[in-house]
Structures are given as C-alpha cells and as structure tokens.
Amino acid sequence: MRKLNGKNKLYLIIFTIIVIVITILLIFSIRISNKNGKIVYNISSNSVVFNSETNLLDTSSGGRITKKWNERYYYISSENNSYEIGTNPVIYELSKDEVQIFGNNYQVSQDGSIVENKNITVISDLKKPTFYKLSDRAYLIISSEIYNSDKTIYANKYLIVYIDKQGNASLLNDAINIKTINPLNLTFDKYTFDIANEKLIINETTIDLKLINGSTNEYKPKKKEENIKVDLGELVDSYNSLVNNFQQYIDNNILNIGSNQQVSNNNNNIIINGTNNNNNNDNDKQQVINKTNITKMVSLRGAISYPTYIDVTYLVSDIEDKYQAVYLLVTGYINDVLTTEKIILDKYASTYRINNLSPKNEYSISLGYVELIKGVDGTKTLTDVIEDVINVRTAKNDLSLTIEKISKGYVHFNVKMTNKYALESGKISLYADGAYSRSISIDTKKAIKTSGYSSKLLIPEGNILELRLEDAVYSGKKVDLNVRKKFVY
Numbered sequence: 315m316r317k318l319n320g321k322n323k324l325y326l327i328i329f330t331i332i333v334i335v336i337t338i339l340l341i342f343s344i345r346i347s348n349k350n351g352k353i354v355y356n357i358s359s360n361s362v363v364f365n366s367e368t369n370l371l372d373t374s375s376g377g378r379i380t381k382k383w384n385e386r387y388y389y390i391s392s393e394n395n396s397y398e399i400g401t402n403p404v405i406y407e408l409s410k411d412e413v414q415i416f417g418n419n420y421q422v423s424q425d426g427s428i429v430e431n432k433n434i435t436v437i438s439d440l441k442k443p444t445f446y447k448l449s450d451r452a453y454l455i456i457s458s459e460i461y462n463s464d465k466t467i468y469a470n471k472y473l474i475v476y477i478d479k480q481g482n483a484s485l486l487n488d489a490i491n492i493k494t495i496n497p498l499n500l501t502f503d504k505y506t507f508d509i510a511n512e513k514l515i516i517n518e519t520t521i522d523l524k525l526i527n528g529s530t531n532e533y534k535p536k537k538k539e540e541n542i543k544v545d546l547g548e549l550v551d552s553y554n555s556l557v558n559n560f561q562q563y564i565d566n567n568i569l570n571i572g573s574n575q576q577v578s579n580n581n582n583n584i585i586i587n588g589t590n591n592n593n594n595n596d597n598d599k600q601q602v603i604n605k606t607n608i609t610k611m612v613s614l615r616g617a618i619s620y621p622t623y624i625d626v627t628y629l630v631s632d633i634e635d636k637y638q639a640v641y642l643l644v645t646g647y648i649n650d651v652l653t654t655e656k657i658i659l660d661k662y663a664s665t666y667r668i669n670n671l672s673p674k675n676e677y678s679i680s681l682g683y684v685e686l687i688k689g690v691d692g693t694k695t696l697t698d699v700i701e702d703v704i705n706v707r708t709a710k711n712d713l714s715l716t717i718e719k720i721s722k723g724y725v726h727f728n729v730k731m732t733n734k735y736a737l738e739s740g741k742i743s744l745y746a747d748g749a750y751s752r753s754i755s756i757d758t759k760k761a762i763k764t765s766g767y768s769s770k771l772l773i774p775e776g777n778i779l780e781l782r783l784e785d786a787v788y789s790g791k792k793v794d795l796n797v798r799k800k801f802v803y
Contacts, residue, residue: 316702317332317699322679337783344457346634354379354380354387354416354434355378355379355405355414355416356376356377356378356379357373357376357377357378357379357389357405357436358373358376358409359373359375359376359714360407360408360409361373361376361380361405361406361407361408362405362406362407362408362488363389363398363399363404363405364403364405364406364486364631365389365397365398365399365403365406365436366399366400366401366402366403366448366449366452366473369411369707370488370491370710371389371399371690372398372674372710373389374716375391375392375393376391376392377389377390377391377392378390378795379399379403379405379416381416381447381655382646383649385397385401385417386398386401387399387400387401387403387416387417387688388401389403397626398416400416400435400449401417401418401449402415402416402418402419402448402449403415403416403417404416404448404454404474404486406471406472406487406488408455408488410438411438411440411471412436412437412438412440413437413440413454413456413471413472414434414435414436414437415431415434415435415437415446415448415454415573416433416434417432417433417448418430418431418432418433419435419446419447419448419454420446420447420527421435421444421445421446422445422446422447422514422516422521422523422525422526424504424516425520426516426521429447430527431532437456438473440456440457440458440471440472441457441458442456442457443455443456443458443502443504443505444456444457444506445459445504445507445514446521447526447527448474448701449527450527450528450529450530451476451477451478451479451512451529451530451531452474452475452476452477453474453475453476453477453507453523453554454472454473454474454475455472455473455474455475455502455505455507456471456472457470457471457503457505458470458676459501459502459503459504460470460473460501460502461499461500461501462498462499462500462501463499463648466615466616466627467485467490467494467498467616469485469487469489469490469561471487472487473485473486473487473500473509474487475500475509475532477509477510477512477531479530479531479532479533480532480533480702481497481509481510481511481531481532481533482494482495482496482510482704483498483509483510489734490705490707491617491618491707492616492617492619493616493617493619493704493706494615494616494617494704494707495614495615495616495702495704496507496612496613496615497510498510504516504517510530510533511533511535512514512524512529512537512688517742521576527688536553581589596709609635610631610632610633610637611629611630611631612627612628612629612630612631612632612637612640612681612683612701612702613628613629613681613701613702614626614627614681614701614702614704615627615628615629615664617679617704617706619707619708619709620704620708620709620734620735621671621673621674621708621709621710621711621712621735621793621795622669622670622671622672622707622708622711622788622793622795623667623668623669623670623671623708623789624667624668624670624671624679624706625665625666625667625676626642626666626667626679627664627665628640628659628664628665628666628681629664630659630661630662632661632800636685636686636687636728637661637684637685637694638684638686638687639658639680639683639684640658640659640661640681640682640683640684641656641658641659641682641683641684642656642657642659642668642679642680642681642682643655643656643657643678643679643680643682643700644657644668644677644678644679644680645678646671646672646675646676646677646678647671647672647675647678648670648671648792649670652680669791670791671708672708672794672796673708673709673710673711673795673796674707674708674709674710675706675707675708676705676706676707676750677707678703678704678705678706679703679704679705679706679707680700680702680703681703682698682699682700683698683700683701683703684696684697684698684699685697685699706756710734710736711795711796711797711798712732712735713729713731713735713737713783713795714729714730715727715731715742715768715781715783715797715799716728716730716799717729717781717799717801718768720801720803721775723770723772723773723800724770724772724773724803725744725770725771725773725779725781726768726769726770727742727757727768727769727770727771727781727799728766728767728768729742729761729766729767729768729783730761730766730767731758731762731766732760735763735788736758736761736762736788737756737758737786737787737788737793738758738783738787738788738789738790739755739756739758739785739786739787740755740756740758740783740784740786740787741754741755741756741783741784742754742756742769742771742781742782742783742784742787743781743784744771744774744779744780744781744782745779745780745782746773746775746776746777746778746779746782747776747777747778748778748780749776751762751771751774751776752771752772752774753771753784754769755787756768756773773803776803778800778802779801779802780798780799780800780801781798781799781801781802782798783795783797783798783799
C-alpha cells in the first residue's frame with residue numbers, strides 16, 4: 315500500500331476540516347430553522363390576514379402563523395395547507411379591534427421623525443392617526459377617518475395601500491378592496507398622502523417616502539396634452555345637439571349655458587348668436603374669434619370589488635359629441651366561463667356595476683372608446699382606442715359554513731353572513747359520494763345575526779359526504795359562491 319506524502323496529507327486534513335465545518339453549519343441552520351419555524355401567532359376565524367402583496371387570505375377555518383429561517387412568514391390553515399405571506403403581513407383582529415404588523419417596518423411620526431419597528435408591532439388605538447411604511451411601495455394608514463378629496467373613497471380604522479410601479483394604488487381593508495387609476499391623495503387628520511409620488515405631507519412639511527429604505531416606483535407625472543382647437547362653425551351643430559341634453563351636462567359640470575345663448579367652457583366663450591357681452595374684447599376682436607380650446611377625455615377613476623361584482627367609476631367629457639361609444643372590456647370568469655365581455659357605457663353616467671363574477675378571481679378591466687375623426691378633406695373615420703386598463707381581484711365571500719357536530723345520524727351545521735354581503739335566499743344541500751340527498755333553506759334573518767343560522771340534515775349512506783351552499787341569490791341575481799364542507803361519517 316502506497317504511503318501518503320506530506321502534500322497529500324495536508325490536502326486530506328484540509329478536506330476533512332471543510333467537511334466538518336459544513337456539517338456544523340448544516341446542524342446550526344437546522345436548529346435555527348426549527349427555532350424560527352415555531353408558531354408566532356394563532357389565527358382564529360375573527361382574524362383578517364393580509365399578505366405582503368395586500369391580498370386577503372381566507373382564515374375562516376383558523377390556523378397559525380409561523381416564521382421560518384428565511385425571515386418569511388407562513389400561514390398554516392387548520393387543514394395544514396401552507397401559504398407564504400411574505401416578510402410584512404398585516405393582521406386585523408376583530409375581537410380585539412387591533413392591527414398587528416409582522417416583520418420590520420418604519421413609522422413616520424407627526425414631527426417627521428422615522429422610527430424603525432422590528433418583529434411584531436401591535437396597534438391597539440385605531441383612532442390615533444399613524445403612518446407606516448411596510449416595505450417597497452406598501453404602506454399602512456391608521457386613523458378614524460381616511461378619505462380622498464371628494465370622499466368617494468372613505469375608510470376608517472386602517473387602510474393598506476399598495477402602489478404598483480406606474481403609481482396606481484390598491485386600497486384594502488376588511489371592508490373595501492379598491493384599485494385606482496390616475497394620481498390619488500388620501501387625507502387623514504393632519505396628514506396628506508400623495509400616493510403616486512410617495513410623499514407624505516404633515517401640515518406644511520413634506521416627507522419623501524422613497525428615501526425610507528428605497529423604492530422601485532417608476533411613476534412620472536403625465537405631460538399636459540395640448541387642447542384641441544375646434545372651428546366655431548363646426549361646433550354650432552354640436553351645440554344644438556347638446557342643448558337637447560342640457561340638464562345632463564349641467565349635472566356633470568361639463569358646461570354652463572347662459573340666457574344670452576353663450577357656452578362657457580373654462581375661460582373661453584363660444585358665441586352662438588354672433589354677439590359677446592365680454593367687455594374686455596372690442597368689436598374687432600369679436601369678429602376674428604373663431605376658435606376655442608375644447609377638452610374631451612375618458613378616464614377610468616377606480617374600482618371597488620365585492621365577491622360577485624365590481625363597481626367601476628369612470629369619467630367622460632365629450633362636449634363635441636365625438637365619442638360614438640364608450641365601453642368596458644372585462645376579461646375573467648363571468649358566469650363561470652373564462653371570457654371577455656364588452657359593455658357599452660352611458661356617457662352621461664359615472665358608475666357601472668359588473669355582475670356575474672366569481673369570488674377571489676382576477677379580472678382585467680379596460681376602458682375604451684370609438685371616436686369620429688374628421689379629415690381636412692371632410693372625410694370621416696372611426697378609431698377604436700383603449701384608454702385605461704386595471705386588474706382587480708374580487709373579494710372573498712364572508713359567508714361561513716361550519717359543521718358543529720355529527721350526532722345520532724345527523725350533521726349539525728351553522729351558516730353566518732354579514733351586512734357586507736347578505737344573501738336574499740339560499741339552501742344547504744347534502745351530498746353522499748357526489749349524489750344529491752336532501753337540502754334545507756337558509757333562514758337569512760338568523761344567518762345575519764352574530765350566532766348565525768343553525769340546523770341539521772339526516773346523513774345518508776355514503777363514504778364521502780359534503781355540505782354545499784346552493785341556489786344563493788344576492789341582489790336579485792343567482793350567485794355561485796362555491797361554499798362547501800366535506801366530512802366522513
């Protein structure tokens with residue numbers, strides 16, 4: 315047998331040391347993983363959990379939150395299904411009326427100072443206005459009132475704000491789920507949150523939130539588009555048709571028509587009867603005025619999601635009546651079929667409800683228009699343009715179906731609903747191995763109470779038994795909420 319020389323012995327010793335070090339590191343990592351993988355919070359059906367991407371998790375069955383060695387949190391349901399919820403999940407505990415932030419975050423005080431919080435931050439006073447940066451483009455507002463300038467968006471207690479890279483905001487708590495298009499400011503107490511620019515104004519002090527641990531926000535303010543100049547002669551015919559819709563335009567603040575038959579739009583006057591009462595202009599200037607700046611636009615203002623429908627807010631300004639049609643394109647599961655549906659909108663309205671959707675599904679909503687364009691040679695052409703696009707996820711239904719007990723050949727169950735999404739009617743059906751057995755109608759008046767509606771059904775023979783919510787009706791329409799509970803008897 316050949317003996318090892320000195321050099322080979324050295325290599326062998328080094329290799330042995332490396333193996334020992336790697337083994338020690340593995341053992342140490344496993345111990346840390348086991349330590350950090352311990353339960354850090356127990357979740358009940360009264361807990362509302364939002365992951366780091368501000369998605370609302372279904373915690374109706376309860377469970378627990380654990381933290382692993384990679385500093386990420388996980389929600390483990392009572393059925394042992396695991397969901398990664400990121401590094402900064404937020405929990406709202408209904409029974410305690412408090413909010414908890416997991417992981418590191420930054421609190422912005424009223425004096426502009428920044429406080430870094432670690433591990434778990436408990437917020438018990440939801441009336442005291444406070445502001446937190448959770449992570450890149452993710453924020454938490456605490457206040458008794460949170461609203462935009464016209465209060466079309468209104469929340470209380472808490473609101474999670476997630477900003478995409480284009481500056482659009484998703485607003486979320488246990489009551490609302492809103493996706494907005496275009497810049498938005500939120501006011502709460504002495505604070506104003508300029509979302510798109512990620513700036514927090516406290517009294518007269520402006521704090522650049524991007525400087526707190528950085529930001530990947532790519533929002534840039536849009537340049538003002540040049541106003542379209544329209545010849546007066548071409549506008550007269552449009553004016554005559556607008557007069558027929560006078561009240562609708564007045565209500566929408568698009569224009570004001572005076573008794574002297576002048577159309578007032580911003581600071582410009584369009585002379586309809588050949589005279590102008592503006593004393594700042596002489597008769598010669600009146601003769602040469604033949605153009606004015608006319609603004610036309612369509613804009614998707616935002617969307618509020620519910621389990622089976624989405625309310626969309628939009629704005630149409632079309633003084634010249636050039637838009638032949640304004641429409642929505644909705645892509646997703648509609649009536650349980652993956653499809654794209656085109657919806658023609660009323661130009662004089664500002665809201666539309668998209669019905670027949672499914673809970674917890676993603677929908678793409680586009681706002682478009684068909685415009686009539688006149689060429690210099692008098693030709694007319696139609697152009698179809700998509701103006702705004704947003705993606706919105708429908709909310710989970712807050713109806714719960716639980717099995718209370720199985721006794722003497724009966725399954726006892728309980729159904730609970732809330733005022734946010736209360737069914738008008740429905741029934742609980744019992745299936746055995748996929749075959750229908752029997753059902754009972756839900757007493758919706760009892761189901762909406764704190765204790766819910768309890769009843770029982772006789773158990774038939776079968777291996778796999780299942781309770782299903784069927785024939786549910788909300789707002790006069792049948793909805794499929796996919797609420798089921800399997801059990802074995």
